[in-house]
Amino acid sequence: MDYLESPMRRWVTLYIPLLCFLVILLFPFYWMAMTSFKPNEELVSRAANPFWIVQPTLAHFERLLFTTAYPQWMWNTILVSVVATFTSLAASVFAAYAIERLRFRGSKQTGLAIFLAYLVPPSILFIPLAAIVFKLGLFDTRWALILTYPTFLIPFCTWLLMGYFRSIPYELEECALIDGATRWQILVKIILPLAVPGLISAGIFAFTLSWNEFIYALTFVSSSENKTVPVGVITELVEGDVYHWGALMAGALLGSLPVAVLYSFFVEYYVSGMTGAVKE
């Protein structure tokens, strides 16, 4: 990388663009964090510095945690996301493996159909899904979300895992077949251990999608104790035209922490999952 050698060049080609990126990416988070610790007087004052806090306060967090059902929303979100992610992942592993490796008649078309299903926007799909949720008597339960989230998670994870499984050499399976393994043993002992980075990145994606999901959570759940964080925060911290900005931002901040923590733990797997590489 000789072209990066001179310090001046390094600044122009590397650090300044990186800095711009960082500022643009992190500013919303900064704003969110600022607002959630700012007392209301400073929030509405024209004289106060909008980018800084003079007297930080935990009042918004207190309001959020003790006067709303936020802990319950958080619990709902965790429960729905985890269960939906794991069931979707399990279904996707079987689907992707079958499509990619069993090569049954019509497997390609099946793969394509699953992908097309992902392209149907939730804003269309929620109407028929609402009818089904009603008929099944699941309206206003967490099950409504746990069972509907896989409609977009499974296509997504299947597609991602298909690509990952494709990168695992076919000979490994043939070799295992001769070694005496059954299909199930091949999947469990050879393919899945090798696909861990793919599984982790699919899992993180699925978890994030479920965590942030809004439209199904808004339509299929109405009582406060069953709401998820994104819906709860919006519906209960906006009263008419009054926005409780401090509490809203505190809710958003707390709500984004678990996903951020998850990403930071698995970032390496996540990258190799996206680039798909099995090294021998």
Next chain:
Amino acid sequence: MAAVTLNQVRKSFGSTPVVHGVDISIDDGEFCVLVGPSGCGKSTLLRMIAGLEEASGGEMRIGARVVNDVAPKERDIAMVFQNYALYPHMTVFDNMAFSLKLAHASREEIRQRVDEAARILGLTEYLGRFPRQLSGGQRQRVAMGRAIVRKPQVFLFDEPLSNLDAKLRVQMRTEIKALHQRLKTTSIYVTHDQIEAMTMADKIVVMNGGKVEQIGTPLELYDDPDNLFVAGFIGSPAMNFIPGKFTAGGIVAAGNVTLSAPAGVPLESGREVIVGVRPEHLMVSDAGLPAEVVVVEPTGADTQIYCRIAGVDVTAVVRERHTFRPGETVRLAPQLTFLFDPASGQRLA
């Protein structure tokens, strides 16, 4: 250990036939090499024996048992793949123990068999390593170790040395042969390298275009090829072919060069033939045919002379030390010739 018998085995992919009715019988304990150019169906044949491809017709037997519809794991075979196919997430020990674990062998037995195989292959100190921490040759040994721990009836090798560098290939070739002499397990080995075939095989099956061209011991194929293909494929450098016409006085090639015909060949005069001469059967002699030297390549032990006889590019290998220069004319006398029919490629004499 078991004999392997193929009877009119066929394979088509869709409507494209790739193996056309192959008959091969491999004796118990024999080392059989399937050799041929790429796309000749040799790997497909091996994969059918392994059960990784279904035969479209014919019968395959391992021992007395017909295995056409038997699952790979029930065939009691072990296969070594070209890219080794080692499980990347398992240590060398686990790679070798995998099949035994699946067969529910006892812990002591697994340990004992893996240790024994590792000792034979010189892998004892690498048992705790992962495949990515090994060199190409070591990986190849692990792949073989994985095959031998199972003590199968038949070993199948699918171009196992292709990914190694030239020096290691020669070394592993000897190791595989020594291993076979020690274990005496029936082995079927696929390669496109005729030198590998010649040096390792008890029996060679030369394949071309999905058909068997000839089956025999290495020297049988070398000394007595059935057709142009086998004659040209076996031997390095390859046999020279000079087209000509059969006459009473000999075989007349282009430029009125006359080659002597093998004795006692009942052919009608005027018949088109192809004369085959191995490079090592061309001797420098005053009574020989005039040849124009193009390139001279001394290798130390012998010298390869690329030249033109009767307008045809010909290679000669001579052991004596001559100093020929390009453009010079030398005289080369064929010591031993083969005659082939140009239309069918079959050997005439």
